[in-house]
Amino acid sequence: MSRPSKQEEMVGFPVPDYRFDQKNEMFKRAFWDEQFETQRTRFYNEVGFQDKPGWGKVDFSIRNAAWNVEWSFGMGNSRSNSGLYAWEGIHPKAERFVRTGGRVEGTPSEMSNVVKKAALRLGADLVGICRVHPNWVYSHEYNLITQEHYPLELPKGCDNAVVMAIEMDYHTLRSSSMVLQGFATGHAYSKMAFLANMVAAFIRGLGYRAVPCGNDTALSIPLAMAAGLGEWSRMGLLVTKKLGPRVRLCKVFTDLPLAHDHFEPFGVVEFCKTCKTCASNCPSQAISHGEMTTEGPNISSHSGALKWYINAEKCYTYWGTRRTDCTQCIRVCPFNKMPGKIHDLSRFLIKRAPLFNRLLVKLDEVLGYQKTLPVSRFWGKG
Numbered sequence: 001m002s003r004p005s006k007q008e009e010m011v012g013f014p015v016p017d018y019r020f021d022q023k024n025e026m027f028k029r030a031f032w033d034e035q036f037e038t039q040r041t042r043f044y045n046e047v048g049f050q051d052k053p054g055w056g057k058v059d060f061s062i063r064n065a066a067w068n069v070e071w072s073f074g075m076g077n078s079r080s081n082s083g084l085y086a087w088e089g090i091h092p093k094a095e096r097f098v099r100t101g102g103r104v105e106g107t108p109s110e111m112s113n114v115v116k117k118a119a120l121r122l123g124a125d126l127v128g129i130c131r132v133h134p135n136w137v138y139s140h141e142y143n144l145i146t147q148e149h150y151p152l153e154l155p156k157g158c159d160n161a162v163v164m165a166i167e168m169d170y171h172t173l174r175s176s177s178m179v180l181q182g183f184a185t186g187h188a189y190s191k192m193a194f195l196a197n198m199v200a201a202f203i204r205g206l207g208y209r210a211v212p213c214g215n216d217t218a219l220s221i222p223l224a225m226a227a228g229l230g231e232w233s234r235m236g237l238l239v240t241k242k243l244g245p246r247v248r249l250c251k252v253f254t255d256l257p258l259a260h261d262h263f264e265p266f267g268v269v270e271f272c273k274t275c276k277t278c279a280s281n282c283p284s285q286a287i288s289h290g291e292m293t294t295e296g297p298n299i300s301s302h303s304g305a306l307k308w309y310i311n312a313e314k315c316y317t318y319w320g321t322r323r324t325d326c327t328q329c330i331r332v333c334p335f336n337k338m339p340g341k342i343h344d345l346s347r348f349l350i351k352r353a354p355l356f357n358r359l360l361v362k363l364d365e366v367l368g369y370q371k372t373l374p375v376s377r378f379w380g381k382g
């Protein structure tokens with residue numbers, strides 16, 4: 001590995017020395033790598049109704065309804081720059097307001113405050129701003145609609161990212177693993193498309209370029225870390241201070257000059273070294289019990305940074321087998337809690353007194369946080 005660049009030192013955590021090709025991301029790979037054809041067919045084409053709570057037609061129906069905005073108008077999981085995630089465009093009703101009066105000017109700090117407030121008003125649960133490291137942008141896109149593979153670049157000057165997190169429903173995720181957890185995921189994905197589109201429209205309204213993205217175009221987790229939203233973890237997901245891993249991420253790239261937030265670790269990596277709860281509960285053994293490493297297990301890893309890599313091949317194979325997604329790792333993570341004084345105290349201890357980490361992991365188990373909540377709660381019968 002090469003020495004950290006100046007920009008990487010400023011970022012505060014390691015950055016691989018190459019750009020990841022999105023073709024190798026597991027959900028894209030499933031469409032061209034023959035070894036995952038069976039799992040892909042099961043996952044996307046088969047109907048997995050089961051005669052048990054959380055697996056009925058009504059459960060699938062609300063899951064699909066929650067995804068509907070993303071599937072119909074977002075499509076950020078299929079390709080970039082389309083639908084609600086289009087990189088250009090101002091609605092004709094707003095055009096004259098954008099053309100009149102020139103650009104809105106202010107110091108980067110003033111403009112950051114305005115953009116963050118707008119993002120929160122428009123539906124973000126967390127928001128931060130960072131400078132984009134070039135190696136977080138995919139080298140290529142794999143377009144699921146056209147099956148094309150082509151190089152990807154952000155528009156010139158769009159070096160700032162407004163990174164936003166959307167909360168996923170706590171109770172639904174605690175009742176994982178049934179199909180209903182897909183409601184929480186899908187609902188957040190639909191909100192991502194809705195939110196990124198409106199934040200981009202706001203920035204264009206100020207007279208600047210804005211590129212809204214879901215999972216497409218660039219890696220959301222390092223962007224979110226650089227924007228001060230949280231830390232990576234053993235299970236590979238972002239863990240935020242306020243909402244733990246119970247978030248989905250979207251971002252808007254812009255040439256609007258903005259002040260940046262910075263990486264703010266709060267003890268997650270140290271806690272994960274002791275915890276391993278996700279690894280013990282992962283049904284596909286995709287999460288490592290071992291030490292951090294710089295090499296992921298296969299081509300679906302963006303290797304080169306010291307961290308834990310999940311085995312996306314194993315995870316995806318499990319999803320294919322059950323014909324729906326899984327959020328078991330989020331469900332059992334001790335950071336997956338509703339906000340409250342006791343949990344604030346736990347987070348305080350995790351940050352300042354890691355000696356208590358082992359005790360906190362044990363307490364989490366003893367207090368029953370790893371147990372599944374009954375699905376009847378969702379439909380109001382419990």
Ligand code: SF4
Pocket residue numbers: 281282283284285286287310314315316318326327328329330
């Ligand atoms: S989603 Fe499920 S299978 Fe995949 S890593 Fe998490 S617990 Fe394991």
Ligand code: SF4
Pocket residue numbers: 233234235271272273275276277278279329332333334335
């Ligand atoms: S379950 Fe434990 S080890 Fe896994 S991500 Fe959460 S805190 Fe880290």
